[in-house]
Amino acid sequence: MxxxxxxxxxxxxxxxxxxxxxxxxxxxxxxxxxxxxxxxxxxxxxxxxxxxxxxxxxxxxxxxxxxxxxxxxxxxxxxxxxxxxSEEAVASHTLRLGSVEAVAVDALPTAIGLLRERCPEVEWDLREGQTAELLEGLHTDRFDCVAVRGPVHTAPGISTAVIYDDELVAALPESHWLAGPEIFLQSLADEDFIVYNRRARLGLLPAILAACGQAGFAPRIRHDASGTELMLGLVAAGDGVALVSSSAARAPRRGVRFASLAGRPASSPILLAWRTSMPDGVVSQLLDLLRSTAMRQQ
CATH class of the missing domain: 1.10.10.10 (Winged helix-like DNA-binding domain superfamily/Winged helix DNA-binding domain)
Structure with a gap:
């Protein structure tokens, strides 16, 4: 063969x-x-x-x-x-976009709404997913572009650009002993942690582990969760603390209190990765709108 x-x-x-x-x-x-x-x-x-x-x-x-x-x-x-x-994309006017949760629930809806006004001939097929599966879909042609957490290894036919740096915040049970709108990451060293899939090599978990390591401790992981809703539910139940995207802290959660981290020691870059076959004008407008929308919302 x-x-x-x-x-x-x-x-x-x-x-x-x-x-x-x-x-x-x-x-x-x-x-x-x-x-x-x-x-x-x-x-x-x-x-x-x-x-x-x-x-x-x-x-x-x-x-x-x-x-x-x-x-x-x-x-x-x-x-x-x-x-x-490229010829097919222009002819069909349908572009497939995948996004991690932090962008899908926040900057993406506003950006796509504005882009539809500017480019009404383009139809968008929008899907949410995790970084690893979205990148796999980009490489296997299930997506034309994806908004994912970095870092991302580039490949032939794929381009990337940073959208914004996502500041991570602490999610604490409402009755947690740490008070105030801002805490030090080191103060969580003796806490049980709830994290995203602990086997993930991409996404938010590596950023969390790196930030805790820089703060001088390895997080004691009690639970891992497949999504933010389950994670915050476990936090509300008092099963531990978590580090989550700043976008998750914009909506009140019953039983959960959010606190900023002093010195901003934990962050995760959000990138747009796209196939170079996408029309350049659409890519540049999407990237600009995602950046400007994210900046206003931070």
Whole structure:
């Protein structure tokens, strides 16, 4: 069987990283599928592409040749696909946009409402999701653009830009002993934490863990939750504290008190990532509207 485009794309990332684990992280995959793609590519070509040992990985001479030729071939393929999709996008006037919750419930509705007035010929298919699944959908062509939490590894045919930096705030049970509108993150060191999916490698959790680490402690995780509503419900029940997006603090929650963090030690960048096949004018207007709307709401 001939090599597939996916096998070649996986091989190129492995060739750059020379490490299956790091390549898997960039591809938003686990390690076994990466190894299977690499093995299938070697089998289809009938040559060994990488030399593996317990300490290092290196490309064989055949692997070096394939790396150069595959980069050139995939670049030509991506340009062709972008041109075809750009024509289709303009013709259909339907663009698929995915967004994390912080943007979907706040800046996005206002921005899309204004954009509809400016570009009434464009229809929007809007979906909410988590960063990892949205990025996967962008890479597999289920979305034309996504608003996600950074950092994001770029790939051919994908562009990114920062929308705003989302300041995280503390969500405390209403009767919590810490009082006042502002607290120090260090004061939560002995608290039980409620976090988003603790297995997530992307999204808000890495920012929370990094902020707590900078404050000198590792959060003691009691529960993880799939969404903000469940998380705040557990906070209201007194099961722990949480760090959440500033957008979550704009709506009162029964049993929950929000407090800013002194010195703003915890934040998470919100980015727009889009396929370069999207019309440039629509992308620039969407990005400008999301930025201006978010700035007014902060």
């Amino acid at each position: 001939d090599p597939t485009l996916q096998q070649l794309r996986v091989f190129l990332v492995v060739a750059e990283e020379l490490h299956v684990g790091r390549a898997a992280a960039r591809l938003h995959m686990t390690q076994p599928p990466v190894s299977r793609h690499l093995k299938a590519l070697e089998t289809s070509l009938g040559v060994r592409l990488v030399e593996r040992s317990t300490r290092r990985m290196a490309l064989t001479p055949a692997g070096e040749v394939l790396r150069v030729e595959a980069e050139a071939m995939l670049a030509r393929w991506d340009r062709m696909v972008d041109q075809v999709r």
